[in-house]
Amino acid sequence: MIVLTAPAAPPLSRSTESARPPLRVGVVQHRWRADAAELAQVLRSGIDQAAAAGATAVFLPEITLLRYPADQPGGDNPGALAEDLTDGPTFALAAESATANGIFVHASLYQRSPGPDGLGLNTAILVSPAGELVAKTHKLHIPISAGYYEDTYFRPGPADDPYPVYAPEGLDARIGLPTCWDEWFPEVARSYSLGGAEIVVYPTAIGSEPVFPDFDTRPLWQQVIVANGISSGVFMIVPNRVGDEGAVTFYGSSFISDPYGRVLIQAPRDEEAVLVADLDLDQRRDWLELFPFLLTRRPDTYGALTKPVDTQAPYGTGHGATAVVK
Numbered sequence: 001m002i003v004l005t006a007p008a009a010p011p012l013s014r015s016t017e018s019a020r021p022p023l024r025v026g027v028v029q030h031r032w033r034a035d036a037a038e039l040a041q042v043l044r045s046g047i048d049q050a051a052a053a054g055a056t057a058v059f060l061p062e063i064t065l066l067r068y069p070a071d072q073p074g075g076d077n078p079g080a081l082a083e084d085l086t087d088g089p090t091f092a093l094a095a096e097s098a099t100a101n102g103i104f105v106h107a108s109l110y111q112r113s114p115g116p117d118g119l120g121l122n123t124a125i126l127v128s129p130a131g132e133l134v135a136k137t138h139k140l141h142i143p144i145s146a147g148y149y150e151d152t153y154f155r156p157g158p159a160d161d162p163y164p165v166y167a168p169e170g171l172d173a174r175i176g177l178p179t180c181w182d183e184w185f186p187e188v189a190r191s192y193s194l195g196g197a198e199i200v201v202y203p204t205a206i207g208s209e210p211v212f213p214d215f216d217t218r219p220l221w222q223q224v225i226v227a228n229g230i231s232s233g234v235f236m237i238v239p240n241r242v243g244d245e246g247a248v249t250f251y252g253s254s255f256i257s258d259p260y261g262r263v264l265i266q267a268p269r270d271e272e273a274v275l276v277a278d279l280d281l282d283q284r285r286d287w288l289e290l291f292p293f294l295l296t297r298r299p300d301t302y303g304a305l306t307k308p309v310d311t312q313a314p315y316g317t318g319h320g321a322t323a324v325v326k
Contacts, residue, residue, distance in 0.1 A: 001028075001046050001272045005053060006265040008278035009258060013290040022278035023173055025199075026050025026058040029254040029267045029275070031243035032067050039065060040093055046274050051101035053276040057171060058097075059106040061241040061254075062180050062205040063122065065090050066110055070143075071210070071247035074119075074152035081153070082112035082120035086133055095131035102129045104171055108179060108203040110153070111138075119155040124177040124203055128168060135166040139179035140188070146325050147210040147248050150181070163188070165195040173198050173281060176234075180204045183225050183238070187305065193232035193294065198281045200229070204240040207250035211325055218251050218269065230261045233288040235279055242272060259287040 008022040028046035033039040043060065050058045063069075069081055083090060090109035098105040104126055111123040122139035138157025142150045167174045176192035176199070183202040192200050202225065209215050229236040235258050242252035255266040256277050267273035288294060312321050 001030075001042075001049065001274050002268075003049055003053060003274045003276065004265055004267065006256075006275075006277040008280040009260075009262055009264055009283075011280060011283055011286055012260055013286045014282075015286065015289060016282075018280065018282035020172065020280075020282055022280050023171075024054045024056055024276065024278050025237060025256070026053065026055030027237060027239045027254050027256065027267070027275040028058060028060050029239060029242055029252050029273045030061065031272055032241065032245055034067070036065070036089070040089070042272070043093060044097055046272070047097040047103075047105060048101060049274045050276055051103050053274075055103060055276050057104035057106065057126075057173075059201050059237050059239045060094075060108065060203060061239045062108045062203040063110055064107045064203070065093070068205050068241070068245045068248060068250070069110075070150045070153050071147050071245065073149045077118055078153045079112065079114070079118050079120045082110045085109070085111050085123065085125070085136065088112075091125065091127065091133070094125065094127040098127045098129055099131040104128055104134075104168065106177065106201060106203070113155065115155065117155060119153060121157060122150070122154040122179055124179050124201070126166065126168065126175070126177060129170065134168040135164070135175070135177055137164055137177040137179070139182060141181045141185055143181045144324055147208070148181075163191040163195055165192060165197045173279075176200045178202060180206065183221075183228070183236075186228050186231065189228035189232040189234060189236075193234050197234055198284050199235045199237060199279070201237040201239075204238055204254075205250060206240060207248045210247045216251075218253055222253065222255065222263070226257045226261050226263065229257050229259060231293060233259045233284050233293065235259065235281070235284070240267075242267075242270060259284050
């Protein structure tokens with residue numbers, strides 16, 4: 001894998017000096033392999049490379065060890081692909097890599113969660129240098145359209161404590177761990193920001209549109225994530241996968257952005273890569289002092305945002321429902 005590095009970007013509106021050293025983080029962008037041992041070795045190598053470059057936390061793409069299943073609708077027993085949260089191969093890989101390198105390792109898995117619907121949960125985890133689970137968050141928003149039939153595999157995460165913010169001992173950062181489709185919703189970044197998150201991580205599996213192969217969504221994907229980081233004052237860490245997997249070709253382009261909207265580092269769209277970047281986390285404070293979005297909110301006017309979705313008019317009043325592309 002190629003290794004790309006970036007120093008901390010200069011502060012643009014610093015009014016109070018920072019006493020915090022930069023947080024060095026890593027991202028691994030990988031291609032799935034059918035050989036489980038080979039795939040684990042590739043991921044482990046990427047984590048090791050990031051750690052050797054000084055990363056204290058390394059982040060991996062969505063459903064890290066599985067071939068992306070949802071390019072086709074799930075069958076009678078989609079949950080057969082799921083694994084236990086801490087007794088499965090994903091946690092084992094993260095824990096082994098974390099303890100061997102003395103770092104935090106983030107991963108994503110299809111979590112077994114028995115229920116009458118036969119589905120499981122799409123879960124992001126963070127493992128400490130001691131090999132302990134210190135954070136987990138279930139994906140809340142589930143895509144339902146062509147090539148991304150995730151509603152036939154994943155149950156939406158529960159509404160109780162939907163946006164947990166973690167501050168693990170030994171990691172000088174407050175961090176949120178949503179997943180992929182969650183990244184399109186400004187409400188998610190804003191909720192994490194109000195919870196005090198400095199970093200929001202989106203393990204991702206996104207690429208081509210099977211019904212519209214000439215439509216490249218990569219620019220839109222990046223723009224919306226960066227914009228949500230600006231409006232909520234958070235750093236965004238976005239590890240995506242790369243390569244062909246059935247009906248979908250994943251376009252990589254993993255990146256890290258800051259509250260000012262700067263893309264600090266980015267991977268190619270067609271190559272495996274390791275990204276290592278320094279984050280000056282007090283730039284969240286700097287930006288929100290200059291542009292105080294959180295202070296000047298008007299939650300008393302936002303009632304429509306919390307009303308249940310009207311499936312007969314999902315695009316808003318005056319716009320009738322149309323069929324989702326399948």
